Amino acid sequence: MDLIAHLRAGLPAEAILTDPDVTGSYAHDMASFCAAGTPAAVVLPRTVEQVQHVMRTATALRVPVVPQGARTGLSGAANASDGCIVLSLVKMDRILEISPVDRIAVVEPGVVNAVLSRAVAEHGLYYPPDPSSWEQCSIGGNIGTASGGLCCVKYGVTAEYVLGLDIVLADGRLLTTGRRTAKGVAGYDLTRLFVGSEGSLGIVVRAVLALKPEPPQQLALAAEFPSTAAACEAVCEIMARGHAPSLLELMDRTSVRAVNALAHMGLPDSTEALLLAAFDTPDPAADLAAVGALCTAAGATEVVPADTPAESDLLLQARRLTLTALEGLKSATMIDDVCVPRSRLAEMLDGTAAIAAKYDLTIGVCAHAGDGNTHPTVCFDADDPDESRRARESFDEIMALGLRLGGTITGEHGVGVLKKEWLARELGPVGLELQRGIKDVFDPLGILNPGKLF
Amino acid sequence: MDLIAHLRAGLPAEAILTDPDVTGSYAHDMASFCAAGTPAAVVLPRTVEQVQHVMRTATALRVPVVPQGARTGLSGAANASDGCIVLSLVKMDRILEISPVDRIAVVEPGVVNAVLSRAVAEHGLYYPPDPSSWEQCSIGGNIGTASGGLCCVKYGVTAEYVLGLDIVLADGRLLTTGRRTAKGVAGYDLTRLFVGSEGSLGIVVRAVLALKPEPPQQLALAAEFPSTAAACEAVCEIMARGHAPSLLELMDRTSVRAVNALAHMGLPDSTEALLLAAFDTPDPAADLAAVGALCTAAGATEVVPADTPAESDLLLQARRLTLTALEGLKSATMIDDVCVPRSRLAEMLDGTAAIAAKYDLTIGVCAHAGDGNTHPTVCFDADDPDESRRARESFDEIMALGLRLGGTITGEHGVGVLKKEWLARELGPVGLELQRGIKDVFDPLGILNPGKLF
Structure with missing residues (x-):
């Protein structure tokens, strides 16, 4: 029995897409410079059992699976590989519970961040993580990439709001991690291990999220x-x-x-910062x-x-428009995500300006400055091979600078395809060996999002 | 070459204790009903290199190692096993750095919680985790057990303040995890994996801790x-x-x-809660x-x-005296640590009272009520075999009640020896298998704190 027939045995017909014109549109997320392959099929399950069927099928046939949320990611972590099953969780989009007393929400992975934020606000509650893409991105994707946002300087990142998970493992078994209580230390923290794992350890099918009381405006x-x-x-x-x-x-x-040019916001054009x-x-x-x-x-x-x-x-709208505005300057952009100790932020920004000058490039920078998390955005002409090469080199040099300053190559966007060579540099050989060992525990056949992270 | 000679090759003489009268005093932490063996030696290293030497020795000779902080733990996680090396980190007690701009402290594991709290307060900073034993317990022990305290309802547990770690692995290699930045998502979160791992994955020799601004009194x-x-x-x-x-x-x-009887605090004796x-x-x-x-x-x-x-x-002093006061009621106590969703707290407390009545026992309860984290403390006469049996049974029944109410067997004290059978019940077979798989990645020879957790 071939892959599609196998999938059909446990999924409704409309949950399986095979038309190449359609499946092609699921091939990649929003990252530049990241290779994407051609999926064999895209599946859109609506239940945990259907996800289990997909994973059992993938294990039986040794077919790679690429989990996807809303594909707003910036590192290629959701990019298809050739012959893979793209497992899109966007149809599993129910908010299952909101409890003001326990200050939790229980959701499926396809719930859009802004939809959840608005739903909990009706109960006087607040779900802080607010990536720039919050009107499009999904909670499952946020968990997979451990995403951040503007709120983090006070409220922290997605990881701090994930209390427990239901996970479909590579072989289709269901794992429940964590808790719905405020505290809990029973065994190793598998919940946290999944946050930021970019779909490489299992498929998140349900999440218990911590909420805060809604703050004043x-x-x-x-x-x-x-x-x-x-x-x-x-x-x-x-x-x-x-x-x-x-x-x-x-x-x-x-x-x-760039923001003024795009939206005529009346920001002070002549200021340096x-x-x-x-x-x-x-x-x-x-x-x-x-x-x-x-x-x-x-x-x-x-x-x-x-x-x-x-x-x-x-004012915040102006800030949120920055990436879009920078994208308008040239035909292509690469957005970096280096986070340094905030005591080194000035060096990071001066160093980035020097790199822009060295490579004769436009690099616009916005930063979650309170966190030391900078987003240098390299703007270039993708049709100009030399400028493209310089863009890629400057992008790498920015990461090297971040590491030299005691920082990390990624504060909130993740590793995906874009930075996997750099992950090895940041972790070092011992760290990398142990991370690979963990991957093998969860995915011994290597079918979960292969070619990402490592 | 025997164990002691091997240890002496890389440790100063005063760092190795072998007199049974002395080593016996390192055999156990503060938990009741937890077996403790006789260590072959107690080592008290002062440097990372010395810890590496201990672990290389242990690996070469296949000798189990039991890491210890201040031995204030309540689950037997620091108890010696027969023939083990007790690796006490209390002499590695330097505060290496406090940065108000980056809001971090870098410390060795033996720093006492209260010492750190006072040191950062001098910089207008706040290290929130405050277990009841904060005047004695060490940061390394806090990390090992993922300990909590009174502050958690607003400030969360130890896990939320550990940004990065230096770890000596089972084979003596050094691993650096995490970051000193506010954010970071480079690879799987190994830092969090170590928090609460009770010394079963590696030896914490340095920690980067997040700090908060000091709040008003x-x-x-x-x-x-x-x-x-x-x-x-x-x-x-x-x-x-x-x-x-x-x-x-x-x-x-x-x-x-009990608190009134101990300290004449003038609390209202006739009130139920x-x-x-x-x-x-x-x-x-x-x-x-x-x-x-x-x-x-x-x-x-x-x-x-x-x-x-x-x-x-x-008032807070009265609350902090509770455990000591309950310990005065009978010759022995067992303190439980069940955390339930706060919406189920009333059921948990009523159920605990019913269990006390059923077993004809005194069970005093204090609770971090805002977190749903209860500490039912079973008071009994250890010389009375029947009462001891009833104490143990009631203790287990309290955990069963917590699990039925959607809670966890341990909110902040950990598993250790005391609750390892219960950990298997809470995690289920799939979770347990994966946790064991992770243990094997870090400790393939099984020499790190064997017999704990699983």
């Missing part, structure tokens, strides 16, 4: 700096003085200009005043607090 | 309830309404009376007033807010 300010170094000094002062901003973002001049800070505290105006003073002391030429949440939202 | 209230059910209703209301208490603790009547709540917010008095009103609505007969931080400290 945040109020933001924008501060203009004559240099990125001065802006970074302000960031360090803000964090060292014990402030708890709900976001602390930096846009360099290239980013500011724009810092956005927000507070969702009981008295955000007081916190903004204190932080504004620190910005001025660090050399800010202008500090503009928003008077209303609506004005604050406009 | 907390202010507490005490509320008296006519039943534990009413107190639990208040807990649920407090959490469902979005309050963020810095602690939310419950003491049952047995605990209250005493709830303690505290806030370290900008306006704690306002938060306490709101929570006090919720307590009254849930049936509290009296609500007494502290007027000063000193009064608050007295």
